[in-house]
Amino acid sequence: xxxxxxxxxxxxxxxxxxxxxxxxxxxxxxxxxxxxxxxxxxxxxxxxxxxxxxxxxxxxxxxxxxxxxxxxxxxxxxxxxxxxxxxxxxxxxxxxxxxxxxxxxxxxxxxxxxxxxxxxxxxxxxxxxxxxxxxxxxxxxxxxxxxxxxxxxxxxxxxxxxxxxxxxxxxxxxxxxxxxxxxxxxxxxxxxxxxxxxxxxxxxxxxxxxxxxxxxxxxxxxxxxxxxxxxxxxxxxxxxxxxxxxxxxxxxxxxxxxxxxxxxxxxxxxxxxxxxxxxxxxxxxxxxxxxxxxxxxxxxxxxxxxxxxxxxxxxxxxxxxxxxxxxxxxxxxxxxxxxxxxxxxxxxxxxxxxxxxxxxxxxxxxxxxxxxxxxxxxxxxxxxxxxxxxxxxxxxxxxxxxxxxxxxxxxxxxxxxxxxxxxxxxxxxxxxxxxxxxxxxxxxxxxxxxxxxxxxxxxxxxxxxxxxxxxxxxxxxxxxxxxxxxxxxxxxxxxxxxxxxxxxxxxxxxxxxxxxxxxxxxxxxxxxxxxxxxxxxxxxxxxxxxxxxxxxxxxxxxxxxxxxxxxxxxxxxxxxxxxxxxxxxxxxxxxxxxxxxxxxxxxxxxxxxxxxxxxxxxxx
Numbered sequence: 001x002x003x004x005x006x007x008x009x010x011x012x013x014x015x016x017x018x019x020x021x022x023x024x025x026x027x028x029x030x031x032x033x034x035x036x037x038x039x040x041x042x043x044x045x046x047x048x049x050x051x052x053x054x055x056x057x058x059x060x061x062x063x064x065x066x067x068x069x070x071x072x073x074x075x076x077x078x079x080x081x082x083x084x085x086x087x088x089x090x091x092x093x094x095x096x097x098x099x100x101x102x103x104x105x106x107x108x109x110x111x112x113x114x115x116x117x118x119x120x121x122x123x124x125x126x127x128x129x130x131x132x133x134x135x136x137x138x139x140x141x142x143x144x145x146x147x148x149x150x151x152x153x154x155x156x157x158x159x160x161x162x163x164x165x166x167x168x169x170x171x172x173x174x175x176x177x178x179x180x181x182x183x184x185x186x187x188x189x190x191x192x193x194x195x196x197x198x199x200x201x202x203x204x205x206x207x208x209x210x211x212x213x214x215x216x217x218x219x220x221x222x223x224x225x226x227x228x229x230x231x232x233x234x235x236x237x238x239x240x241x242x243x244x245x246x247x248x249x250x251x252x253x254x255x256x257x258x259x260x261x262x263x264x265x266x267x268x269x270x271x272x273x274x275x276x277x278x279x280x281x282x283x284x285x286x287x288x289x290x291x292x293x294x295x296x297x298x299x300x301x302x303x304x305x306x307x308x309x310x311x312x313x314x315x316x317x318x319x320x321x322x323x324x325x326x327x328x329x330x331x332x333x334x335x336x337x338x339x340x341x342x343x344x345x346x347x348x349x350x351x352x353x354x355x356x357x358x359x360x361x362x363x364x365x366x367x368x369x370x371x372x373x374x375x376x377x378x379x380x381x382x383x384x385x386x387x388x389x390x391x392x393x394x395x396x397x398x399x400x401x402x403x404x405x406x407x408x409x410x411x412x413x414x415x416x417x418x419x420x421x422x423x424x425x426x427x428x429x430x431x432x433x434x435x436x437x438x439x440x441x442x443x444x445x446x447x448x449x450x451x452x453x454x455x456x457x458x459x460x461x462x463x464x465x466x467x468x469x470x471x472x473x474x475x476x477x478x479x480x481x482x483x484x485x486x487x488x489x490x491x492x493x494x495x496x497x498x499x500x501x502x503x504x505x506x507x508x509x510x511x512x513x514x515x516x517x518x519x520x521x522x523x524x525x526x527x528x529x530x531x532x533x534x535x536x537x538x539x540x541x542x543x544x545x546x547x548x549x550x551x552x553x554x555x556x557x558x559x560x561x562x563x564x565x566x567x568x569x570x571x572x573x574x575x576x577x578x579x580x581x582x583x584x585x586x587x588x589x590x591x592x593x594x595x596x597x598x599x600x601x602x603x604x605x606x607x608x609x610x611x612x613x614x615x616x617x618x619x620x
Contacts, residue, residue, distance in 0.1 A: 016240050023223055023235055027182050033170040037344065041134045041164050044349035047356055048133045050074045054364075055357050071363035073422070075429050076133070076349050076356050082435050083348075083464060084128045088120055089472050089534040091479040096529040103514060104530055109498035110486070110510040111479050114156055123160045131336050132467070134163045135344035139332040139474070140183070141481040143489040152492035156482055161185075163344055166331070173343045175329055180225035183331070187220045196236070196243045203239030224249070224329045231327060250325040250488065252281035284323045286513050287316040288524075321516070324526040326484035334474035337466055345470065352429035359429075362422040369413035376409040434464055472534040480532040487512050487528060499578075547579040566595045 016024075046053075052068040091111040093104040127137040138161035147155040167182040168175075175181060192200050203218060218238050227233040227247055234249035236242070246253075255264040259273040268274055291312035292305040305313045335345030349356075379385060380402045386393040397403045430436070486494070493509035517527045551572060554560060560575075561568030570591050577584035 017242060019235070019245070020237055020240070020242055023237070026180065027167065027221060027223070030167045030170050030182060034167050038164055040347075040350070044133050044135075044347050044353075047076045047349045047353065048074075048080060048129070050077065052360070054360050069360040069364045071367040073359050073363050073426075074356075075359055075426055076352060079352065079429060079433055079435055080129060080132050080348060083132055083433070083467070084125075085468070085471075086121065086125050086128060088115060088124055089475050090115075091476070092533045092535040093479075093483075094531040094533065096531065100527065100530070103527070106496075106508070106510065106514070107483055107530060109506075109508070110494070110496050111482060112498065113496040114482060118156065118158050120158065123158065126160055127334060130162060131334055131345075131471075132348040135337075135339075135342075135347040135350075136163050136333055136335045137161070138163065138166050138334070139478055141330045141332065141478065141485060143485050145489075152490070152494055154489055154491075155494075156485060158478070158482070161331075168343050173341060175331055175333055178226075178329065180223050181329060181331060183222045183224075185220050185222070186217055189216050189218055192218070192220065192238060192243060198238075198241060198243050200238040200241050200243070203241055224331065231325065232329060248280065250327065252323055253278050254281045255279075282322055283320050285318055285320055286516060287318055288513055288516055289314040290317045291315075319516075319524055321524045321526075324484075324488045324512075324528070326481070326488055328481060328484065330481060330485070332474055332477050332481065335470045338470065348433055351432045355425040355429040355432070358425045359422055362418050362425070366415045366418045366422070369415050369418070373412045376411065378405065378407045378409065380405045476532045476534050483530070483532070484528060486510065487515060487526060548576065548581055551575050551579065566591060566598060570595060 050072050052070075052072055053064040054067070054069055056063055056065045091108050093107045093111075095101055095104040123139075130137045140157075140159045140161055142157045142159075143154055144157040145154040147153075147157070149155070161183065165184055167184065169178045169180050172178045189200050189203075192198055200218060220236060220238055220243065222234065222236045225233045225235070229248075231251075232249045234244065234246045236244040255276040256262070256279050257264050257269040257271060257273050258275040258277050260269065260271045262269055262271070264276055269276070292315045293302045294305055295301070296303055307313050333344075336348065337346040339346045377385070380397075383395070383397070383402060383406075385395055395406065397406075490510065490512055493511040496508055496510055498506055498508070512526075515527045516524055518524055554575075555563070555568075555572045560571045570588065573584055573588040573591060577588055
């Protein structure tokens with residue numbers, strides 16, 4: 001923005017509201033307290049990107065040296081990529097009450113269906129690199145009403161956030177215990193206008209984008225906070241303009257016409273008015289199956305209608321119940337390694353920062369030694385030598401003594417010790433992160449057998465177990481938040497598809513009405529009493545080839561029955577079909593046909609009279 005435009009804006013703009021002043025002050029304080037962590041995040045990402053800068057001697061000061069490395073062996077990238085695990089752990093839902101077992105299975109099926117729709121594999125691929133480098137990563141779980149399908153309005157939204165976009169409340173390390181937390185994102189001014197209906201075309205923000213060609217890019221700051229009632233509030237702003245202010249973020253809001261009082265969907269009321277006021281919608285109206293009743297004409301008593309078997313006849317009836325509220329700040333942190341009194345986890349890049357710096361310096365040193373080495377030619381004074389590209393060059397000497405003075409001196413520097421020290425630093429870095437050669441798929445001289453190699457891999461996996469647990473914990477929390485958001489906002493049944501016990505597809509719906517329960521006093525409540533964890537077998541379930549191999553091993557061990565028996569083969573190929581083995585269905589159908597023929601032949605043989613045995617016993 002031109003300087004005179006800024007001046008005119010500052011002169012004519014209205015006074016900043018008190019609430020915006022309050023949150024901007026809190027944001028500036030939190031950001032200044034978190035500045036050290038933000039600068040570390042930038043430094044660690046530079047290491048992962050192969051930054052050529054090298055540190056000065058720490059005994060002589062801080063900062064970068066005036067020269068840069070000419071040859072970077074990026075061990076930060078190398079070892080980070082060695083840890084990447086793109087697999088997505090599947091949800092495991094355990095009900096608190098025995099009667100909710102079917103609902104738990106339905107939740108699992110719903111979450112697995114949402115995993116595919118949300119493309120969590122692609123999001124996880126980014127987090128697999130961001131988490132170890134910066135120490136953590138985030139997921140923002142929201143319900144997006146702009147998503148519309150033929151069957152429903154709204155759907156779940158999971159957005160991955162870089163740690164530099166999240167500014168925590170100072171002094172608090174757990175999101176669940178925070179009173180507020182800030183999220184800053186870069187958006188276009190047109191997006192703000194479309195999404196929130198607020199014009200921010202005259203605003204500028206501190207997003208460090210000074211290029212005149214990027215005038216349309218601004219920084220949107222969002223704060224989630226605990227309101228006075230303990231619920232969740234939301235406040236957004238751009239520059240000095242309030243974009244959104246929801247004191248009760250999880251509550252439903254409806255538009256009422258100021259002229260006729262009708263509820264409005266869209267931009268114009270049925271009466272033609274375009275003036276609305278927003279009100280909070282507290283109660284949900286849900287149809288639930290309840291016993292059908294009739295009133296006795298004589299006594300006036302309500303009687304339950306029974307069917308022919310004496311069971312109550314059920315019919316859908318409307319009930320009124322407060323909307324479900326998750327009461328959660330919708331932000332999930334995935335730490336790399338837990339660290340006491342730290343919001344983010346411990347960074348792998350920080351753990352090997354000294355080794356990476358030494359490797360860069362040694363790489364430059366060996367590079368310089370090798371490139372500056374060469375050969376020197378000694379000649380008698382006044383003797384000329386041809387410097388053409390001919391195969392044979394003529395040197396004219398006057399006597400044998402001049403011939404003896406022609407010599408070549410090779411000056412090659414010894415870089416063996418430098419390479420040894422470079423490799424030593426690489427091994428130190430691997431040791432710090434718990435990564436072995438066998439784990440990387442490289443030759444491991446310490447593993448003299450297949451069993452030893454597997455043991456070496458298992459050792460590395462054990463060192464990395466904490467990181468996997470942090471990943472599993474974040475996904476378990478993600479699945480819990482996804483379920484609670486759907487329970488709060490999915491007003492229409494959401495279609496889901498899953499595999500039943502018989503291996504066939506089951507088509508069903510996730511309907512929040514199924515999670516309404518009645519307590520002993522007759523009061524209705526939303527049932528969210530489920531425990532969310534990760535299925536430990538999910539990695540095997542997603543690896544079809546591993547499952548096929550396991551089925552082969554079970555067949556050879558006799559777990560399916562005697563080898564050669566058609567019933568054994570039928571059971572084996574049923575398992576292979578459920579595991580998605582190619583053409584398993586055709587093979588299974590052929591075995592079923594052969595088994596039917598075998599049973600038919602056995603039945604015919606059973607009906608035939610045995611040799612030497614009469615068909616009927618003689619009369620006595």
